[in-house]
Amino acid sequence: xxxQSDTNHPVSSEQRQTILVVxxxxxxxxxxxxxxxxxxxxxxxxxxxxxxxxxxxxxxITVHIVLSDVEMPGARDGFALAQWxxxxxxxxxxxxxxxxxxxxxxxxxxxxxxxxxxxxxDPQIVLDQIKRLLATKPTK
Amino acid sequence: xxxxxxxxxxxxPNQTVLVVEDEVLLRLVAADELxxxxxxxxxxxxxxxxxxxLRTGTKIDLVLTDIQLQGTLDGIGLARFVxxxxxRSKVIAVSGQLSAMRGNELFDAFFPKPYAMDHLxxxxxxxxxxxxxxxxxxxNIASRRLD
Numbered sequence: 001x002x003x004q005s006d007t008n009h010p011v012s013s014e015q016r017q018t019i020l021v022v023x024x025x026x027x028x029x030x031x032x033x034x035x036x037x038x039x040x041x042x043x044x045x046x047x048x049x050x051x052x053x054x055x056x057x058x059x060x061i062t063v064h065i066v067l068s069d070v071e072m073p074g075a076r077d078g079f080a081l082a083q084w085x086x087x088x089x090x091x092x093x094x095x096x097x098x099x100x101x102x103x104x105x106x107x108x109x110x111x112x113x114x115x116x117x118x119x120x121x122d123p124q125i126v127l128d129q130i131k132r133l134l135a136t137k138p139t140k
Numbered sequence: 141x142x143x144x145x146x147x148x149x150x151x152x153p154n155q156t157v158l159v160v161e162d163e164v165l166l167r168l169v170a171a172d173e174l175x176x177x178x179x180x181x182x183x184x185x186x187x188x189x190x191x192x193x194l195r196t197g198t199k200i201d202l203v204l205t206d207i208q209l210q211g212t213l214d215g216i217g218l219a220r221f222v223x224x225x226x227x228r229s230k231v232i233a234v235s236g237q238l239s240a241m242r243g244n245e246l247f248d249a250f251f252p253k254p255y256a257m258d259h260l261x262x263x264x265x266x267x268x269x270x271x272x273x274x275x276x277x278x279x280n281i282a283s284r285r286l287d
Contacts, residue, residue, distance in 0.1 A: 026189040027196065030182050044168055047185035051164040058165070 017134060018042040018061075022052045022068035022081060028121070032067070035123045041130070049076035053084055056092070063092060065130055070098030070116065093133045097121065155268045156180035156198070160190045160205035160218060161234075170204065173261050179268070187213035191221065200229050201268055204260075207235035219246035230267040232260070 019041050023029035026047070033043045044063065046052045049072060055061055066085060070078035082094045096116035117125060157179045161167035164185070171181045182198070184190040188211040194200060203222050207215035219231045223246055231246060236253040244250060249263050 026184055026192050030193070045171075045183050046164055047189065051185065054164055055168070 016040060016042060017064040018044060019130060020044045020046065020052060020055060020063045020066045020068075022046050022049065022066065022072070022078065024048060024069065024072045028069075028119075032121050032123065032126065036127070036130070039127055048072060048074055049078070049081045049084075050074065052081055056085070056089055065133055066092060066094045067126065067130070068094065068096055069119070070096050095126075095129055095133070097126075154180070155201040156182060157202045157204055157264060157268075158182050158184060158190055158193060158200045160184045160187060160203065160209065160215065162186055162206060162209050166206075169257060170260065173257055174204075174264060177261060177265065179264070186211040187215060187218040190218055194221070194226070200226065202230040202232065202264060204232045204234070204264065207233055208237065216246065222246075232263060232267070234260075 019036050021029055021033045021036070021043055023032070023045075024047050029045055029047070033045045036043050044055055044061070046055060049068075052066065052068065053076075056063060056066075066081070068078040068081050072078060076084075078096050078098065082096060085092050085094050097119050098116055099119055117129065157174050159167055159171050159174065159181055161170065161183075162185055167183055167185070171183050174181045182193055182200070184193055187205070187209045190203070190205065191213065200222075203218065205215040205218050209215055209218075213221075215233055215235070219233060222229050222231050230248045232249045232251065233244075233247045234251045234253055234255060235241075238252055241250055248267055251260055251263070
């Protein structure tokens with residue numbers, strides 16, 4: 001498991017924001033979620049797009065950034081989630097992640113944040129992207 | 141989503157609970173409460189995901205599982221695997237169906253849904269504090285519902 005101390009990122013109080021991690025691979029989801037918690041974020045883990053949408057529909061749950069795998073089983077994949085967010089939660093920022101074989105350009109058009117991240121995750125790149133988004137476009 | 145206030149207990153650190161629940165809102169509340177108690181928590185949306193976690197060899201002190209789960213395995217099958225392969229790990233089952241009590245020798249405790257989160261957390265703490273206690277039988281499982 002990756003630990004926060006491995007990458008020497010100090011935890012600050014302003015980082016206590018919520019990341020929704022969407023990944024159907026439990027080992028990967030657990031690892032990146034634990035890393036982000038170690039970095040000071042609150043993390044909600046979900047295993048599918050349907051679960052993600054259900055969480056995002058809860059008015060009492062605040063989410064600042066969605067970090068989603070692209071390739072997931074079921075009727076909706078990460079692209080569909082990004083489209084849903086664009087329609088229903090347009091101020092919410094999405095980071096898509098997937099293998100290079102997928103359409104990076106399409107991901108970039110769907111995400112507020114630009115091109116998607118490559119998997120397997122480089123935790124520091126994920127963290128840098130989250131920090132950049134939180135710094136540039138605060139979500140209500 | 142109402143969250144009952146549960147006092148943080150720093151006395152159960154370094155223990156890991158595997159929360160297996162396919163209802164995401166229930167799962168995240170349970171996981172959040174247990175993290176506030178100082179537990180390490182791994183979340184699984186199905187028994188198949190739980191098995192993937194267990195196969196990594198990660199030390200799991202307690203499995204909290206729903207009984208009705210989609211996939212190739214349900215909570216009963218998961219509990220049976222834990223009993224056979226991880227005899228030191230505790231198992232708490234939750235279910236919306238009381239008939240799920242069948243096979244209850246597999247569980248250290250059982251909570252019918254909906255359950256009070258503070259009762260569930262208290263039960264987790266008690267089981268983690270008594271790691272070497274033998275399994276409970278059918279009669280005293282009911283008394284461990286703590287309600």
